Amino acid sequence: MSHALRTARPCAGAILVLLLAGCAGNRVVTRPQESVDAAQGQRQQAVAAIEDFSFAGRVAVSNGRDGGSAQIEWKQKGSLADITLRAPVTGQTWRMAGDDASGWELQGTRAGGARGADSEALLLRETGWRLPFSALRHWLFGLAHAAGDRVELRASGLPARLASTDGWTVEYVEYDLSRVPPLATRLRADQAPHKVRLAISRWNVQ
Numbered sequence: 001m002s003h004a005l006r007t008a009r010p011c012a013g014a015i016l017v018l019l020l021a022g023c024a025g026n027r028v029v030t031r032p033q034e035s036v037d038a039a040q041g042q043r044q045q046a047v048a049a050i051e052d053f054s055f056a057g058r059v060a061v062s063n064g065r066d067g068g069s070a071q072i073e074w075k076q077k078g079s080l081a082d083i084t085l086r087a088p089v090t091g092q093t094w095r096m097a098g099d100d101a102s103g104w105e106l107q108g109t110r111a112g113g114a115r116g117a118d119s120e121a122l123l124l125r126e127t128g129w130r131l132p133f134s135a136l137r138h139w140l141f142g143l144a145h146a147a148g149d150r151v152e153l154r155a156s157g158l159p160a161r162l163a164s165t166d167g168w169t170v171e172y173v174e175y176d177l178s179r180v181p182p183l184a185t186r187l188r189a190d191q192a193p194h195k196v197r198l199a200i201s202r203w204n205v206q
Contacts, residue, residue, distance in 0.1 A: 037140040043159075047141045050205055052077050055140075057200040058083070061129050064193025067150075069128060070094075072198070076137065083121075083133065096123060100134055130194045139170050140184060142193060156181060167191045176203065 047164055060069040070085040079099040086093045098104035105120040109126040118120035119133040135145040142159030146149065154163040154172075156183050162170040174186035183203050189196040 043141075043157075043181060044143055049145065050141070052206040054204045055200045056202045057198060059131070059199075060195075060197040061131065062193075062195040063128070063130065064195075066128070079132065081137065085129075094123075094127060096133065130191075131196060132166075132189070135164060135166075135168065136189075139164075139189070140188070142172060142184065159184075179203070179205075 001025050054071045054074060056071070057071065059072045059148070061067060068087070070087050072086075073084045075082040079101065080098060082098065083096045084093060085096075092108065094106060094108035096104060098119070099117075100117075103115060103117050104122050105113050106122050106126055107113045114122060114126050117126070120131060123133070124130050132139075138145040139148050139162060142151065142162070144162070144164075146165045146167035150163045151159050152163075154160040158175060159172050164170070168189050168191045170187060170189045172184045172187055174184070175182040176185050183200075183205070185200045185203075187196075187198045189198075
């Protein structure tokens with residue numbers, strides 16, 4: 001893990017404490033899978049038209065020993081993502097751009113940048129951070145990334161928790177209920193020993 005990420009650890013600890021705080025209204029309701037599938041189908045129809053979006057916020061990560069945090073700006077146009085991470089203490093910046101079809105490029109770790117077919121593996125190799133970018137693109141909206149992903153719902157019908165086929169568990173802590181459909185503003189994802197905490201301060205959806 002880079003020196004910039006190590007020095008960001010105290011800030012990351014504070015953010016992790018904040019983001020680990022639960023939401024009292026996030027009650028999970030056990031429903032028949034047919035009901036879950038129907039609710040997810042309705043939500044998927046509501047967000048299917050969202051091809052272009054952006055958001056800004058904070059992300060904190062931990063691998064069980066070390067942690068780091070960053071400001072995050074994510075711009076999505078169709079399948080193409082442009083994601084900027086900026087460490088709050090050092091100001092060091094990383095930029096990940098591309099998609100799964102054409103590959104990914106990471107700027108900020110070495111001269112000329114680094115490239116790879118898998119965004120998660122590329123970031124982990126270059127920085128020590130683990131962020132499942134490709135899956136997160138879908139998880140942000142409470143949608144399954146893979147066919148075997150399973151979703152649990154709140155009493156309101158909004159996604160409360162998602163269990164992915166590759167071992168990640170995503171919890172939806174808070175939503176912006178002023179939007180139609182509501183969009184998550186605080187998420188936490190875990191695949192032991194890795195933890196990701198995401199707090200979104202601004203959504204822009206087209």
